[in-house]
Amino acid sequence: MRKLALSDEILMQVEKPARYIGNEINSVMKDASDVDIRFAMCFPDVYEIGMSHLGIQIIYDMLNRYEDTWCERVYSPWVDLDAVMRQKDIPLFALESQDPVRDFDFLGITIQYEMCYTNILQVIDLAKIPLIAADRTWEHPIVIGGGPCAYNPEPIADFFDIFYIGEGETQYRPLLDLYKECRRLGVSREEFLAKAAKLPGMYVPQMYEVRYNDDGTIASFSPKRGDIPAKVVKELVTDLTDTYYPEKPVVPFIKCTQDRVVLEIQRGCIRGCRFCQAGQIYRPVRERDVDMLKKYALKMLDSTGYEEITLSSLSSSDYSKLEELVNFLIDICHEKKVNISLPSLRIDAFSLDVMEKIQDIKKSSLTFAPEAGSQRLRDVINKGLTEEVILNGATMAFKGGWNRVKLYFMLGLPTETDNDIREIAELANKIAAAYYETVPKEERSGKVQIVASTSFFVPKPFTPFQWAPQCTKEEFLDKAYKTKKAIMEQLNQKSIKYNWHEADASVMEGIFARGDRKLCRPILEAYKKGCIFDAWGEYYKHDVWIETFNECGTDIGFYTTRERNADEIFPWDFIDCGVSREFLRCEWENAMNGNVTPNCKVKCSACGAAKFGCGVCVEERKSC
Amino acid sequence: MKLRIKFSKHGVLKFIGHLDVMRYFQKAIRRAGIDIAYSSGFSPHQVMSFAAPLGVGLESNGEYMDIEVNSLTSSQQVMDALNGQMADGIRVLEVKLLGDNSGNAMASVAAASYSIRFREGHRPQFLSAESLNDFCGQQEITVTKKTKRSEAVFDMKPYIYGLSLDEDGSTIHLTVDASSANNLKPSLVMKAYFEMNGSIPDDNALLITREETYLNIGNDIQPDFKPLGYIGSDY
Structure with a gap:
């Protein structure tokens, strides 16, 4: 039997102790002495939210397929345990081995929404890792961030060693190999980070220098060394059918927000709504093959025992084989007595017919x-x-x-x-x-x-x-x-x-x-004043934030109400997400003129994502 | 056809509450491919009933649930299939086929036995076979039960069926009423015992394991407690 990091006494006094014990069905146990790399993958929010996230399940599965790596999970201890851990000086641990995160090689943090920034600091702090990346040594894990908020990592740049820009399936293997090689050769941590910064999609904030104009806008943003790339191109999976996807997702004991099999049918969106970030950064739309999805639906239902399955994508109605897939699911779910929950589909004769059948x-x-x-x-x-x-x-x-x-x-x-x-x-x-x-x-x-x-x-x-x-x-x-x-x-x-x-x-x-790098300080200060779980209304301390911004001399309007000039250098401009700044500016003009831009399946509007050579950009167009 | 399944729950699984254990078994039964019966409607549910809920923090060697199945294989097959799907800490111990007229698991429960040990450094000085005898020999054994609305003095004596200490003095054996109407928690009995000795048990002092859950094949006056699986048969 595994030994838990927390005593029975502590577990009995906190809400939902099952959040901290691991041992779930399909969680992966390995012998720590058999692996070269210990990877702690964190969703910086409470267990039930973090366990509902598909991205971590994909990366967890992928990393654990590597024989030399053991990936474990970490979530934010809820406020009750947070207080106990600080009081009793208990270091943050990973769920599977219950070992301290501090002893791991990597701490990966997925950054899904802005309001989790103080929880990132909570996790790093409870793990007893220095909050500022520049203060870390080889004694500490490499802290690497990813997810949608990594597309503007600057407000939290000081706290991360590396940001992985783009989809996680592609560059972890090269990164882990580089890490092993550097540790073997005994190179400095800084040198490892410099080498990592040359891998596709990797952004190492310490390797870049930002200069500001008098008005606070950015004057220049450039690498400190000549061999570090000035632009970081996002990573993406060009073939979503022949890639990693979990056959055996981890099944929590307690009820989570997403308590069902999740089948990701496609990535990206053809629609191009002008307010939507996901619709731009995940371009181009790439579908998974319908036969692969059918196969995985069966495998995941069998391996988890879930009583419900759902589809995941930004706009499921745009999936070309939706009807075939849904009809297949209706058949097998009827046979297996499994419920189907469909994400919001465009309301038409087909979706109404389906909804009538399944709910x-x-x-x-x-x-x-x-x-x-x-x-x-x-x-x-x-x-x-x-x-x-x-x-x-x-x-x-x-x-x-x-x-x-x-x-x-x-x-x-x-x-x-x-x-x-x-x-x-x-x-x-x-x-x-x-x-x-x-x-x-x-x-x-x-x-x-x-x-x-x-x-x-x-x-x-x-x-x-x-x-x-x-x-x-x-x-x-x-x-x-x-x-x-x-x-x-x-x-x-x-x-x-x-x-x-x-x-x-x-x-x-x-x-x-x-935001820009200047926000690292108020975020750190607000955390030190006790701000965590800002995404949870009851714990969000608005007054403390405002007070902190005032103390740090942060002008809120500079970030929010200010209209940016056409040629202003943005903190995120060093990232190349495929979609060009020229295209976005052209779309801004179109918006001001009330001009509609057709979706990717109707017509290519030359956004720039075609350079990845995949998905809808290389498919034949038919009118729809 | 109804099967009665006995299982144990140890280790970290003691932190999983009753409702989550039910959800856990619903999934395990699917993974194991057991031909369980479902209710009808848009969200079909497995026909399943648990005997007596076990409190969070308690371990057990004697948990029961009944499931309705559409076809029969064998006790061994069902047991092996389920044990192939268990998390570390939970084991299926037996599978019995019930007769058509057997009452459901929850309604059948009459009593449960527990073993109670003490966490290191928490064994009370006053614990002895004699003091347990004195405890049971009282006219009535009262504790104040607090509910949301009121406080009531409650006499638990009629619901204690057995209390003893094993020879090395480390483990208390307790048998109490566990029926849905009069379920008596072992921690409440210990609270009364400590109070009689002028002490208060520390919340975390006790290590409690439910050893068995019983039905009564006798009557109210002359009970005859048998394990819940007694009325079923191997198949």
Whole structure:
């Protein structure tokens, strides 16, 4: 029996001790003396969130297939255990071996959202690794970050030895080999990092120097040494069928957010919505072969025993063999008594037919994400969803027995006017009216329920809106108030429920999203003042953050409300994600002029991602 | 056809709560390819019932669950198939076929036996066979039970069926009522015993293992406790 890092006494006093014991089905145990590399892979949030993340399952599976490597998992200890570990001086441990993370060769951290930055510091700190990368020696693991937020790593640059830019499947093997070689030869840690910086996709912040203009913008961003590349090109898997994918994902004992088999059907998105970062950085769209997906669906259901399977992608309706795949899943799931949960599909005859087969209509709802209320603004953001399509889809669904609709919008998009906001309410009202027109009184089971939700728009790097000013908190709340008022004025207002997000967190997300290296200090200071779990409303300490920014002389508006010049050097410009800055700027102009850009399957708009020579860029186009 | 499955739960698995153990077995049964029966509807569920929930922190050598199956192989086959899918710390010990009229596992539970040891340095000075006898010999054995709304004095004496100390003095053996109506927690008995001796047990002093779960084939006046699997047969 394994010895746990925590005593029974501690485990009995914390909430959900199963978060810390490992031993789950399909978790990988190896003999530490048989491997050369100990890799701790961390999702810096609580276990139930981290265990739901597909990316870690893929990398965990891949690294553990390497005979010389043992990859284990680490999550943020919840606030109760965090306090105990600090008080009793217990070092952070990995779940499988329960060994201290400090003794590992690598600590990999996936960075999925900006609000986890202080949790990254929590993990490094509890592991007893120096928080600042420059202070580390060979006594400490190499701290390497990845994931979407690595596309602007600058606000947390000081805390990482390496950022891996792009998809994890491709460069870990070369990196691990380089590491082994360097340790064997006894080269310095700094020299290893310099060599690593020359591997594709690897960014070593310490090897670069940033100079600033008087106004705080970047004057120059360049490598400190001539042999370090000035640009880091993102890594990607060119063939998503012939690659790593877990056949035996780890099955948690406790209920997690994603408690099912996840089948990633494709990466990237053809749509090119102008607010969406994922739609740009994961280009080009690459599909997995449908036969591979069928095979993995069966294997994963058999190896996990899960009672549910779901599909993962940015826009599942765009997967070319969706119908074939879904019909296959319906058949095998019926036979195996497994539930299918489908991500939001475009509402059409096919998806309604599928939904009718797999879920109870009375309990399910339709989801539309128009993102903006007016057609004008939808053209600005390049969201190719029209009112006609929404109303037709809703009418079709109402005829089929549905009476619940969820609508998602963003407030604070570039060029937004009061009229665009009013149209959010009017669209919700038209959908409600469509219900009462479609369904005769005697067939109605109560009122139609429409839930309209708005989130606040945060401009992200590598999107056409990266130049856009973000709204202030006051502007955000004013917009939410106007939306609410407009909904109250609608004829069918009693059928419409309106939800909106917190504005403070959106402002904070905006600071980090387009932040630079100067933010490392306030992030470190806020952590030292006790900020962790910022993504959890009840632990988010807004006042402490504002106080810290003030003390550090950070101007929030510099990062959020400021409109960037066309030629400003951005902190993330050293990364080449395939999509060119010229294309993004051209898309910004198109947005300002209300011009729509066709999706990748209709026409190539020469974004730049074609240089990777894969996916939709090399496929024959047919109209759709 | 109904199968009664006995399993043990040790080691780190003691930190997995009752509902999560159920979810764990639902998945293990799928992985093992057991031909379990499902309820109908959009979200079919396995027909499964657990005997007596085990508290978090307790280990066990005598847990039971019933499952409904559509076809029969053999006790050994089901046991091997399930044991091929167990996490470290949990073992299937027996599989019995139940008669058509057997009551479900939970309703059948009458009593449970526990062994109680003490974590190092926590064995109380006053522990002896004599003091346990004195404890049981009291007119009534009362503790104050706190609920959300009120405090009530509760006499546990009628629900203690056996209490003894083994020869080397290290382990207390306790048999108590475990029926859903009168389930008596071993920690509550220990609390009363410590209180009688003018002491309070440390929350983490006790190492408790459920050794067996029983049904009653006698009657209320003259109980005859048999392990839950007694009424089933190998097949």
